[in-house]
Amino acid sequence: VVFEQRNESEKALTAFERARQLDPAGVDSLVAQAECLVAADRAVEARTLLEANLDRFDDNATVATLAGHVAAKLGDREAAAKHLHRAFLHADDDPRIVESLALQLADLNRCEQAVPLLRQLTGDAQRESGVARRALAGCLLQKSEPHAAIELLADHTREHPDDEPALILLAQAYLELGDLISAQHALDRTSPRNRSTPSVALVAA
Numbered sequence: 001v002v003f004e005q006r007n008e009s010e011k012a013l014t015a016f017e018r019a020r021q022l023d024p025a026g027v028d029s030l031v032a033q034a035e036c037l038v039a040a041d042r043a044v045e046a047r048t049l050l051e052a053n054l055d056r057f058d059d060n061a062t063v064a065t066l067a068g069h070v071a072a073k074l075g076d077r078e079a080a081a082k083h084l085h086r087a088f089l090h091a092d093d094d095p096r097i098v099e100s101l102a103l104q105l106a107d108l109n110r111c112e113q114a115v116p117l118l119r120q121l122t123g124d125a126q127r128e129s130g131v132a133r134r135a136l137a138g139c140l141l142q143k144s145e146p147h148a149a150i151e152l153l154a155d156h157t158r159e160h161p162d163d164e165p166a167l168i169l170l171a172q173a174y175l176e177l178g179d180l181i182s183a184q185h186a187l188d189r190t191s192p193r194n195r196s197t198p199s200v201a202l203v204a205a
Contacts, residue, residue: 009040027060034066038073046070054086061091068100080104095121099132111139122152130156130163137169146176157186164190 016033023029030053037046050067057063068083084101091097098117105114118136121129133156140149153170157163167190174183 009036012036013040024056027057027063030057031062031066034070038070043070043073047074054083058086059090061087061094061097064090065097065100068104072104077104077108081108081110099129102132103135106135106139109142111142115139115143130160130166134163134166134169137166137173141169141172141176144176146173149173150177157189161189 013033013036016029016036019029020026020033030049034046034050037043037049047067047070050063050070054063054067064083064087068080068087071077071083072080081101081104084097084104087097088101099121102114102117102121105111106118115136118132118139121132122136133152137149137152140146140152150170150173153166153173157166157170160166167186171183171186174180174186
């Protein structure tokens with residue numbers, strides 16, 4: 001850890017590797033080594049390391065979650081969702097894992113799977129996340145449920161008037177209903193640079 005703090009990543013990685021050799025069943029050194037690789041911009045190596053050890057730690061949500069985050073960092077959303085689902089099976093009460101999985105599924109347009117998880121998050125004040133709420137609204141719009149999206153976003157955007165992505169989604173929902181006045185009102189609450197967003201361009205036309 002001291003080596004890592006001094007940005008001596010090679011020495012840190014050697015120390016973590018030695019620790020893993022001394023205690024192959026220890027998960028902490030594996031996680032630390034993978035995180036060190038990511039910090040050193042060596043995410044591909046981190047992914048290889050984690051995936052080579054997934055079966056050994058098949059019931060460890062931390063390893064699976066980190067594998068998911070590394071895969072997402074590398075742009076492999078399918079693999080990220082697969083790993084995060086594995087983590088979810090062992091820690092479905094961890095809101096961070098639930099959110100990570102739900103957002104990956106939403107990004108993959110797998111809204112049928114994402115929506116129940118996102119509703120779980122947005123229905124719990126302690127788990128509330130603007131990101132999760134926006135993802136749920138996006139899925140509802142994809143499912144042609146603009147009324148539900150508006151219900152989800154209206155109070156949120158009043159309480160969080162600086163959440164411009166949510167305001168744009170709200171404008172899109174109103175636009176789907178043909179309510180151009182409400183759509184324009186939502187769009188007017190965003191900064192000028194966001195008013196040229198292609199999906200809401202018709203509102204400002």
